[in-house]
Amino acid sequence: MRLSIPEQELMTPGHLACQGCGATLAMRYTLKALGNDTILTFPACCWSVIDGPFPYTSLKVPLLHMAFEATGATASGIKAALEIKGNTETTVVGWAGDGGTFDIGLQALSGAAERNEDFIYICYDNEAYMNTGIQRSGATPWGAWTATTPVENFNSIFKKNIEEILAAHRIPYVATASVAYPEDLVKKIKKAKGIKGFRFIHIFAPCPPGWKTRSEDTVKLARLAVQTTVFPLYEIENSEKYTINIVIKKRKPVNEYLELQGRFKHLKEEHINFIQENIDKNWEKLLKKAGLI
Numbered sequence: 001m002r003l004s005i006p007e008q009e010l011m012t013p014g015h016l017a018c019q020g021c022g023a024t025l026a027m028r029y030t031l032k033a034l035g036n037d038t039i040l041t042f043p044a045c046c047w048s049v050i051d052g053p054f055p056y057t058s059l060k061v062p063l064l065h066m067a068f069e070a071t072g073a074t075a076s077g078i079k080a081a082l083e084i085k086g087n088t089e090t091t092v093v094g095w096a097g098d099g100g101t102f103d104i105g106l107q108a109l110s111g112a113a114e115r116n117e118d119f120i121y122i123c124y125d126n127e128a129y130m131n132t133g134i135q136r137s138g139a140t141p142w143g144a145w146t147a148t149t150p151v152e153n154f155n156s157i158f159k160k161n162i163e164e165i166l167a168a169h170r171i172p173y174v175a176t177a178s179v180a181y182p183e184d185l186v187k188k189i190k191k192a193k194g195i196k197g198f199r200f201i202h203i204f205a206p207c208p209p210g211w212k213t214r215s216e217d218t219v220k221l222a223r224l225a226v227q228t229t230v231f232p233l234y235e236i237e238n239s240e241k242y243t244i245n246i247v248i249k250k251r252k253p254v255n256e257y258l259e260l261q262g263r264f265k266h267l268k269e270e271h272i273n274f275i276q277e278n279i280d281k282n283w284e285k286l287l288k289k290a291g292l293i
Helices: 022-034 046-050 071-084 099-103 106-114 162-167 182-193 215-227 269-289
Strands: 038-042 063-065 091-097 120-125 173-178 199-204 234-237 241-244
Touching: 022 046, 022 091, 022 120, 022 182, 022 199, 022 215, 038 071, 046 091, 071 091, 071 106, 071 120, 091 099, 099 106, 099 120, 106 120, 106 162, 120 182, 162 173, 162 199, 162 234, 173 182, 173 215, 182 199, 199 215, 241 269
Parallel strands: 038 063, 038 091, 091 120, 120 199, 173 199
Antiparallel strands: 173 234, 234 241
């Protein structure tokens, strides 16, 4: 049988993720693209639990657990140490959730990007602090329920545009990816591996417990996020060249995406219309940047 993505498995069964965890798919596809010669560093996040308790691990590559705010600094240090040892081949990856990227780790991330450090930073985005009880993060979408934005005071702040924040640092490569499109994800990870300097990849990874969804709907939700343009798949090269990798010509309405998730069940029609209006505006802006309109 001919496979469309690498056959090699560097993530083993027996990890500690919840059923239907999008972050596990993100890791599995990422390691398939990068191969054995990879070093990971994690801050506090779902993956610092998923991997398993010391001395056990579900990954076949070296990894270093680090404090919540330190992904960018730690990956910078690992890369520097390898260079001192004359190793320029090993791929260094800072792997963090949205809380450790959009919020707590943004300072170290920005510093590493500003210095154009030579490593890949990957954010797997499940849109809240999921492993500590579903608290709101800077990646939580407008309208969502979380433990700190309950139904009567649902989240009324828009998700940070992390791609534009990183692009403003003039780094070589920024990309979005989704666990529902593994070929596109693997292609972007391989492309990032071949680029020198700081590379940032934002992977959309649904979370069944936090989103109050069925575990079997994870890939369906990730696909709907792209088809509704809630989460478009695109690249930014050298802060100037925008490329939309999957152009959605007939977009699905956002309610098809929202109605599958318990975290949005409290929204009224005017709220959904408001969300749709903002998605439409953002999609039009992206089309203009990509030169498609």
